[in-house]
Amino acid sequence: MTVLDVTALTKYYPTFQLDNISFQLAAGTITGFVGANGAGKSTTLKAILGLLNIDHGQITYFGKNFFHNQTAIKQDLAFVDGGITYFPRKKLRTLTDTTARFYANWDAQRYQTYLEKFQLDDRKTPHELSTGMRIKYALAVALSHHAKLLILDEPTSGLDPVSRDELLTIFLDLRAQGVTILFSTHIINDLQQCADNILYLHQGQLLFDAPLTELLARYQLITITDPTDLSQAQKQAFQYAKAEQVNGQKLWRGLTQQPDLFLDSQRSAVDLETLMVHIERGVALVN
Amino acid sequence: MLTNLRKEFKLSLHPTVPIFWLLSALVLVPNYPYLVIFFYTTLGLFFIELNSRENNDLRYSLLLPRSKADIVKTRLFFIMIIELIQVILILPFAYLRTLWLSDLNVIPGQANLALLGLGLTLLGLFNLTFYPILFKDPTRIGRAYIWGTIVLTIGIILVETLFFISPFFQTNLNDLAPKHFMAQFLTGFVGLVLFFGCSHFANYFATRHFEHYDA
Numbered sequence: 001m002t003v004l005d006v007t008a009l010t011k012y013y014p015t016f017q018l019d020n021i022s023f024q025l026a027a028g029t030i031t032g033f034v035g036a037n038g039a040g041k042s043t044t045l046k047a048i049l050g051l052l053n054i055d056h057g058q059i060t061y062f063g064k065n066f067f068h069n070q071t072a073i074k075q076d077l078a079f080v081d082g083g084i085t086y087f088p089r090k091k092l093r094t095l096t097d098t099t100a101r102f103y104a105n106w107d108a109q110r111y112q113t114y115l116e117k118f119q120l121d122d123r124k125t126p127h128e129l130s131t132g133m134r135i136k137y138a139l140a141v142a143l144s145h146h147a148k149l150l151i152l153d154e155p156t157s158g159l160d161p162v163s164r165d166e167l168l169t170i171f172l173d174l175r176a177q178g179v180t181i182l183f184s185t186h187i188i189n190d191l192q193q194c195a196d197n198i199l200y201l202h203q204g205q206l207l208f209d210a211p212l213t214e215l216l217a218r219y220q221l222i223t224i225t226d227p228t229d230l231s232q233a234q235k236q237a238f239q240y241a242k243a244e245q246v247n248g249q250k251l252w253r254g255l256t257q258q259p260d261l262f263l264d265s266q267r268s269a270v271d272l273e274t275l276m277v278h279i280e281r282g283v284a285l286v287n
Numbered sequence: 288m289l290t291n292l293r294k295e296f297k298l299s300l301h302p303t304v305p306i307f308w309l310l311s312a313l314v315l316v317p318n319y320p321y322l323v324i325f326f327y328t329t330l331g332l333f334f335i336e337l338n339s340r341e342n343n344d345l346r347y348s349l350l351l352p353r354s355k356a357d358i359v360k361t362r363l364f365f366i367m368i369i370e371l372i373q374v375i376l377i378l379p380f381a382y383l384r385t386l387w388l389s390d391l392n393v394i395p396g397q398a399n400l401a402l403l404g405l406g407l408t409l410l411g412l413f414n415l416t417f418y419p420i421l422f423k424d425p426t427r428i429g430r431a432y433i434w435g436t437i438v439l440t441i442g443i444i445l446v447e448t449l450f451f452i453s454p455f456f457q458t459n460l461n462d463l464a465p466k467h468f469m470a471q472f473l474t475g476f477v478g479l480v481l482f483f484g485c486s487h488f489a490n491y492f493a494t495r496h497f498e499h500y501d502a
Contacts, residue, residue, distance in 0.1 A: 051346075051349055051501070051502040052502070053501060071352045071354055071357075075352050085343050085346070086342055086343035086347035087344070090298060094298070097297075098293065098294050098297050099351070101293065101294075102351045
């Protein structure tokens, strides 16, 4: 079942354009949303949440047009952005009591369960909570109204490795329960642990929309000492090249989709972070 | 609507608003420009909007299962309740004034039903100016408030001037005698109608502006 279907989403700004973005999210999957700063990730998330007016495109949740059914759709949707940023001096208890009344499916029992599980004290204010605890509170609220889709903007930023690991475990549990997660992050390692699919945004355009394993299988990392030694065919296959210093030695690294052109010793598997860095910063040796 | 209003009172009401409500007691001051009371009301509304901005109220509200039109309508309804409480609270203090003070206010404008009508008209005009400008960009509260207070100030000056130049205002409204009750009651009623009319259009224009706003 398709939970979210975005078609030809376009938003114009004077100096930036979110250009014709299309993707789908299947139920019970975790999708990583990546891209460099300024690529348009937050703009995309805001647009699909209805915080921005879009210039073109269609957004469909659970088979319903978002613009005509916004209120009903938001009952099954939750957005978490680095923990709650609103009403920092109000008690969690007050915030929950107010928020709960807006959701037809609010489950007070489930909320209590998550409070205990996340060790949250609802007599505290958001201001008194750490970043990790604020995110957990936002998740507790989201899960207590039985959100079927969680949209998370940088949920693990500013968290220590232990808290990040804990959150990722929670995400995996939620996926097992059938919850769909769209997860924007700069911490690429987190996605390697839990993402099924990757959406890669580059300068306002969707560069990749693929399963993580398939995306990583498309490329191999090639390491060479001197690009002038390469044949013309190898130069053309040696994409997103970048000079790097490794143990005091200058090496050239790049990505290829034609690994057979290179020696076994020059080839290695690529991880998502390396792929992203090379795509963003690498250059073509041959135009 | 009740859930929305409950949210406004629990999360968005600024603590100065109840203090400003108590300023309805200024009608007990023997000689005071009573229309200024309504300026304090608008100051409370300004603080509510500042409070909302600093607490990310808009982001919170937009992520709840609510439409933009619903957010604007609730906010307008919420502030109308605040304004009506301010106006209604003048009544008991005006009654106490009649018990404790026998002289008329030297400054034109008495603590009577006409004052309520004139106040409601001024608040309606403030709403019609402040909220449509505010919802063009809810982060720019100062700009909207400056325009709102300009309209309010012009309104107050105009009403005070009418007390000097209009025989109807001088004779029928600037008095506490029972024989002018009907004129003052009608002024109060017309003020109430204008208040609701202006606030309705404030909601209409504010919603139109807010629909185009990118949060």
